[in-house]
Amino acid sequence: MRRESYRDRAVVVRTHDFGEADRIIVLLTREHGLVRGVAKGVRRSKSRFGSRLQHFVDLDVQLYPGRNLETVTGADTVAYYGSGIIDDYERYTAACAALETAERLAVADADREPWLYDHVTETLARMQTTEHPTLVLDAFLLQAMAHAGWAPSLFDCAQCGASGPHHAFHPAVGGAACTQCRPSGSAEVPEEALHLMWLLSKSHWPAALEIARAGGGRHLADTAHRLTRAHLQWHLEQKVTSLTVMDQS
Structure with missing residues (x-):
């Protein structure tokens, strides 16, 4: 039975060239989860919508179902987040890490609800103007892990529940750990x-930025990022390449 074409909102999380003029597009959609499609002829200069199928664009796409890949038959720009991101290396690498992580989480969660798509677009919008792109990324990662059921314990001991604050952290036990x-x-x-991680996980931006801007704030932010990354990659059981590139810069 032929399935009908459908429309959805989407962001591009990954692309690679296919054949002489086509491109494989991996989309994080709002209503259909992660969708892999082929955009035919988009590498030709006369392509009607090839320039829109790129990172940092919120799209209204039309897709035609196929056996292995959907076919992208239309794409309209809803919002463009590249301004402020593509010309700033730190914002760019952080935004790429958010997109790659979203793809990994969408595969792991196999979820078709709109939360992850909405969270990605909100993060890209914030990334355009922030002075602290790593904090924006970490907020995205912590909230996405919480949605997936992997939130680290940041106050009580993750193992025995002893009241914190504590001074040890390990992803294997689920976050903060007491001395025992x-x-x-x-x-x-x-x-x-x-505490900074907790503020980011709850989107308490004024308090989080106050800590980051205070004396010693850079060290605390770097530590929070290292712990967030370690917790994410422990539960994903694989490295997020964009995070590695970002942290090597």
Whole structure:
């Protein structure tokens, strides 16, 4: 039975060239989860919508179902987030890390509800003007992990529930750990770094930015990012390449 074409809102999370003029587009859609499609002829200069099928664009796409890949038959720009991102290396790498992580989480969660798409577009919009792109990325990662059921414990001990604050963190136990439960290899962290992570996970931006801008704030932000990244990659059981590139810069 032939299935009808459909429309959805989407952001491009990955692309690669296919054949002489086509391109494979991986889309995070609002209503259909992660969709892999082929955009035929978009690498030709006369393509009607090829320039729109890129990162940092909120799209209204039309897709025709296929056996292995959907066919992208139309794409209209709803919002363009590239301004302020593509010309700033730190924002660009952080935004790319958010998109790659969204793809990994969409695969792991196999979820078709709109939360992840909405969260990605909100993050890209914030990334355009922020002075702290790593904080914006970490907020995205922490909230996305919470939605997936992987939120780190940031106050009470993740193992025994002992009331915090604590000064050790390990993804294997689920986050913060007391002195009795901390496993070998736990990171020794200041409680202020865990507090910053908690603020980011709840989108308490004024308080989070106040910590980041205060004396010692850079160290706390770097520590929060390191712990957030470690927790994410422990649960994904694979590296997020964009995070590695970002942290090497």
